[in-house]
Amino acid sequence: MAKSSGKKNAFYAQSGGVTAVINASACGVIETARKHKDKIGKVYAGRNGIIGALTEDLIDTSRESKSAIAALRHTPSGAFGSCRYKLKSLEQNRREYERLIEVFEAHNIGYFFYNGGGDSADTCLKVSQLSKKLGYPIQAIHVPKTVDNDLPITDNCPGFGSVAKYIAVSTREASFDVASMAKTSTKVFILEVMGRHAGWIAAAGAMASSEDCEIPVIVLFPEVTFNRRKFMQAVKAKVKQFGYVSIVVSEGVKSRDGKFLADQGLKDAFGHAQLGGVAPVVANMIREDLKLKYHWAVADYLQRAARHIASKSDVEQAYAMGKAAVELAIKGKNSVMPTVVRTSNSPYRWKVGEANLSRVANVEKMMPKSFISKDGFGITKKCRDYLGPLMKGEDYPPYGKDGLPKYVRLKNAPVKRKLGDFKV
CATH class of the missing domain: 3.40.50.460 (Phosphofructokinase domain)
Incomplete structure (x- = not known):
């Protein structure tokens, strides 16, 4: 894969149904990128997912304080807005891909981090193919997220x-x-x-x-x-x-x-x-x-x-996936997704792995038969052993004097547009 020359900016966006910990992944991406200023410039977030890239509706996360970004780790939902929008193939809608390149070029974007589930993995895979098909160097890394837990290869999905x-x-x-x-x-x-x-x-x-x-x-x-x-x-x-x-x-x-x-x-x-x-x-x-x-x-x-009742394991893994995505990009990786690799049930241990997006996109992981009881109305011990560690641990958000959790709302300062309008 051809690496981009010079320091490039990064694009991050959230897609599909949000979760209690998707912002923890955003925190992992942004904080890690900030630690690698020699290789990554600014992190621009797409307002409402890939739609933000197509319409050049970008958010400058560098305008957010260190404490605000850190607070994303305990804030639910999608801080930058999400969407349900699936890119068609290059042959079906070439103009969308040309528009993405125009936006990436205009804002010197060389890294693409897309945080979502199966359909989002498909979008990320398509973007990763821009380098070869349209001659623009872009490294696309999928950050796994889905409450449905149906992404393949990874042991489980953050959320x-x-x-x-x-x-x-x-x-x-x-x-x-x-x-x-x-x-x-x-x-x-x-x-x-x-x-x-x-x-x-x-x-x-x-x-x-x-x-x-x-x-x-x-x-x-x-x-x-x-x-x-x-x-x-x-x-x-x-x-x-x-x-x-x-x-x-x-x-x-x-x-x-x-x-x-x-x-x-x-x-x-x-x-x-x-x-x-x-x-x-x-x-x-x-x-x-x-x-x-x-x-x-x-x-x-x-x-x-x-x-307010998030699993500690889930929060830690969500952050780790965002962090790993940036580290993979810095290593020159493209069209990949960081994964959770379980190494032990008791005590529960896991590590970060890596999967090629061609093996992830549009593939659903169903419940194994061995996890469902014979009568079809319950779960087996094997399933309990799998689920238990994912639910363990508490990671409560800070609470205010009113007894309610304190969540952050970012400034979401817009990046000045350089191109004309584009309808999706």
């Missing part, structure tokens, strides 16, 4: 551990509530969680039950075809044994005909089915078949924004 912790804690606490009312009122609680094709988040709900705190939990995975009869039998058995049951259902659960139970018939910006509302669907089935009183809830944005 997932905190969601897993939130869902496990929420399921346990709600279950205590239901148990209190089960004698005369609610007997079923249903929690809907994210996960289109992979049931990693739903699996975390089963962690609410442990040897020292047994709780009746049924999990509905996207990887297991929904069988209404078997499901009702499981619900009935749990209620008979414990007096109540908690159900954690993934938004991506499908019926025998291959359709999502929660398919609204709408599509998102990436062309995926717009899901949501599977909890009331399941609740209505229980009402019709078993006549049991229920309550349901949708974790939705709460699960991915809950920085």
